[in-house]
Amino acid sequence: MRATTESPRPNLLELLWRATPETSRGPRKGLTVDEVVAAAIALADAEGLEAVTVRRLAQELGKAPMTLYTYVPGKAELVSLMLDSLFEGMARTPAQGSWRERLATVARDNYTLYRAHPWAAAASPNRPPLGPGQCAKYEHELQALEGLGLSDVEMDDALTYLLAFVRTAARDAAQSDAERETSGMSDEEWWETNGPLLARVLDPARFPTAVRVGQAAGEAHDAAYNPEHAFVFGLERTLDGLSTLIER
Amino acid sequence: MRATTESPRPNLLELLWRATPETSRGPRKGLTVDEVVAAAIALADAEGLEAVTVRRLAQELGKAPMTLYTYVPGKAELVSLMLDSLFEGMARTPAQGSWRERLATVARDNYTLYRAHPWAAAASPNRPPLGPGQCAKYEHELQALEGLGLSDVEMDDALTYLLAFVRTAARDAAQSDAERETSGMSDEEWWETNGPLLARVLDPARFPTAVRVGQAAGEAHDAAYNPEHAFVFGLERTLDGLSTLIER
DNA sequence: TTCGTACGTTGTATATTGTACAAAGTACGT
DNA sequence: ACGTACTTTGTACAATATACAACGTACGAA
Numbered sequence: 001m002r003a004t005t006e007s008p009r010p011n012l013l014e015l016l017w018r019a020t021p022e023t024s025r026g027p028r029k030g031l032t033v034d035e036v037v038a039a040a041i042a043l044a045d046a047e048g049l050e051a052v053t054v055r056r057l058a059q060e061l062g063k064a065p066m067t068l069y070t071y072v073p074g075k076a077e078l079v080s081l082m083l084d085s086l087f088e089g090m091a092r093t094p095a096q097g098s099w100r101e102r103l104a105t106v107a108r109d110n111y112t113l114y115r116a117h118p119w120a121a122a123a124s125p126n127r128p129p130l131g132p133g134q135c136a137k138y139e140h141e142l143q144a145l146e147g148l149g150l151s152d153v154e155m156d157d158a159l160t161y162l163l164a165f166v167r168t169a170a171r172d173a174a175q176s177d178a179e180r181e182t183s184g185m186s187d188e189e190w191w192e193t194n195g196p197l198l199a200r201v202l203d204p205a206r207f208p209t210a211v212r213v214g215q216a217a218g219e220a221h222d223a224a225y226n227p228e229h230a231f232v233f234g235l236e237r238t239l240d241g242l243s244t245l246i247e248r
Numbered sequence: 249m250r251a252t253t254e255s256p257r258p259n260l261l262e263l264l265w266r267a268t269p270e271t272s273r274g275p276r277k278g279l280t281v282d283e284v285v286a287a288a289i290a291l292a293d294a295e296g297l298e299a300v301t302v303r304r305l306a307q308e309l310g311k312a313p314m315t316l317y318t319y320v321p322g323k324a325e326l327v328s329l330m331l332d333s334l335f336e337g338m339a340r341t342p343a344q345g346s347w348r349e350r351l352a353t354v355a356r357d358n359y360t361l362y363r364a365h366p367w368a369a370a371a372s373p374n375r376p377p378l379g380p381g382q383c384a385k386y387e388h389e390l391q392a393l394e395g396l397g398l399s400d401v402e403m404d405d406a407l408t409y410l411l412a413f414v415r416t417a418a419r420d421a422a423q424s425d426a427e428r429e430t431s432g433m434s435d436e437e438w439w440e441t442n443g444p445l446l447a448r449v450l451d452p453a454r455f456p457t458a459v460r461v462g463q464a465a466g467e468a469h470d471a472a473y474n475p476e477h478a479f480v481f482g483l484e485r486t487l488d489g490l491s492t493l494i495e496r
Numbered sequence: 497t498t499c500g501t502a503c504g505t506t507g508t509a510t511a512t513t514g515t516a517c518a519a520a521g522t523a524c525g526t
Numbered sequence: 527a528c529g530t531a532c533t534t535t536g537t538a539c540a541a542t543a544t545a546c547a548a549c550g551t552a553c554g555a556a
Contacts, residue, residue: 013442017449026503027551054543064506066544075543126420127473130446139458146457152464157481164482168416172374194261198378201265209394210387216400225375233405234412241489274532275522302514312535314515323514 012077016084016131029070031061036071037081041117044082049119052078080129086113086120088133092140099246100239102144106159107166107235114170118177121170126160148246158242165238166231173227187223260325264332264379277318279309284319285329289365292330297367300326328377334361334368335381340388347494348487350392354407355414355483362418366425369418374408396494406490413486414479421475435471 010020018033039060044052054075058065072078090113095102114121128134141163145155185193204211218224258268266281287308292300302323306313320326338361343350362369376382389411393403433441452459466472 011441011445013445017445019445019449023503025501025551025553027505029504053541055541066507067505069544070504125423126416126478127424130450132449135450135455135458138462139455142457142461152461153468155461156465157478158485160478161482161485164416164420164478165413168374168412172412175373176375193259197259197261197265197267201267201380202378202383207383207387209390210383213390213400213403214386217404220401230374230405230408230412234409237409237489237493238485239489240492241485241487244488245485271532273522273524273530275534277533301512303512314517314536315534317515318533 009073012073012080012129013131015072015077015081016129030063030067031071033071033081034085036061036068037078037085040078041082041085044119045117049079049123052119079123080131083120083124083128084131084133086117086133087128087131087137090133090137092137095143099144099148100243103162103239103242104235106141106144107162107238110163110166111170111231114167115173118170118174121167121174124167126164126167149248150246154245158245162238162242165234169227169231169234172225172230176225176227257321260321260328260377261379263320263325263329264377278311278315279319281319281329282333284309284316285326285333288326289330289333292367293365297327297371327371328379331368331372331376332379332381334365335376335379335385337381338385340385343391347392347396348491351410351487351490352483354389354392355410355486358411358414359418359479362415363421366418366422369415369422372415374412374415397496398494402493406493410486410490413482417475417479417482420473420478424473424475 014020015033036057040052040057043057043060054068055065058068061068068078072081091109093105093109095105097105114124138159141159142155145158150158183190202211221229262268263281284305288300288305291305291308302316303313306316309316316326320329339357341353341357343353345353362372386407389407390403393406398406431438450459469477
């Protein structure tokens with residue numbers, strides 16, 4: 001048996017905190033984890049997360065594809081690093097005003113982030129890994145809920161609930177945008193194509209309420225779905241829902 | 249120029265409503281769209297959506313891979329068909345009781361569906377294509393909001409908001425399950441591996457609230473995240489949020 | 497100063513994906 | 527009876543993540 005070296009594959013958490021042991025042997029590294037992550041974010045912002053392939057990213061960095069695996073154990077870890085980097089640098093508007101204003105600000109900061117980086121809304125899990133960015137974000141956002149008489153567990157519940165709403169709203173908005181782009185069809189074209197079939201098949205006798213309400217919603221929003229309206233409406237509802245917990 | 253036949257690639261909407269023109273020429277079809285969709289659902293239920301590849305599905309059906317393209321124009325359309333089929337067959341508990349009870353029932357029916365078919369929660373868009381299943385579902389669910397004094401647009405807003413919450417809750421729950429399975433790590437093992445680093449890096453002076461609240465939440469749920477609790481908590485908040493719209 | 501070895505870099509290779517294309521075969525309508 | 531529309535299928539291709547091994551570099555010990 002050959003005494004092969006134990007490959008010290010860095011753990012995601014170590015990587016997030018940049019707690020990988022420094023090595024001195026061997027050639028100098030031509031890149032840093034931060035550079036790789038920054039390039040990946042730039043690429044995802046410009047062309048979407050599906051453009052962030054190992055080959056393409058390496059090309060962008062002027063290296064051979066496999067080189068990246070020196071910096072990042074795999075693609076999943078790279079995405080986590082991208083997210084944490086976003087969280088690290090995102091806006092943290094200082095908390096002020098009523099609890100409702102403070103939470104609305106938290107929601108808007110998040111919505112703005114996810115709208116600016118649509119790939120992040122799709123990639124972000126409900127519980128992101130505990131990197132420095134996520135921790136700073138969590139710390140900041142909890143401030144909006146401090147001193148309201150909630151238990152610690154309720155603070156976490158409330159924040160998780162609010163953030164899940166925002167992520168979903170942003171994700172749906174991004175998806176709505178993407179569909180419009182991908183299909184390359186305007187709403188008018190869509191109706192020209194599909195209207196006849198729908199008219200035949202959407203029997204008002206069978207779906208009376210659906211036809212009535214669907215039509216009203218479509219006309220009101222001037223589209224099948226209006227993400228910005230959904231966010232505004234949903235944010236009010238979400239804050240109202242939290243008020244019964246907070247103003248108990 | 250050869251007079252090639254215009255390939256009558258069926259539109260998704262035509263396919264959803266099974267409104268594809270019947271052909272008589274040529275060999276008899278060995279399958280039906282319904283059989284393909286049913287097999288795909290069974291496969292996704294058993295092994296996840298990532299197991300539903302064209303090759304695997306064809307094998308399951310005893311056909312060559314490319315045969316499936318006779319029935320379905322591509323994989324995206326197949327997934328839409330799978331979803332609509334699920335919606336068609338899902339539980340529709342009759343509406344009764346207060347508006348709150350009715351909406352809670354709608355939410356639970358949806359949550360049950362998505363928990364039984366985790367791939368569907370991940371694949372379902374905010375606005376599913378207008379297939380027969382989706383229409384029947386929409387019609388049914390709107391009943392819970394009928395007669396409450398809401399405008400048609402508000403009915404749609406409210407339902408969309410409620411369903412987005414449920415989808416997200418189910419998606420997060422499925423992801424939480426998947427992570428546990430994929431990592432193959434129990435919570436204890438995770439802490440053994442990552443505890444030391446976290447202890448060093450999660451400075452209570454830098455993240456006082458985060459450390460305090462995070463620890464409390466973790467202990468209360470006996471895990472980093474408790475999806476079922478999040479659903480119960482969130483459903484109450486969501487209904488409270490809608491109450492300010494409905495009981496105005 | 498020399499040299500072994502740990503480690504960065506990279507070319508090659510593999511398994512898997514969706515699906516385009518064309519050949520082959522089938523059965524209906526004329 | 528026969529042409530042709532349509533099903534079925536084999537082959538092929540581009541793209542993916544990443545395993546593996548060869549190669550070269552430069553530090554640390556001698």
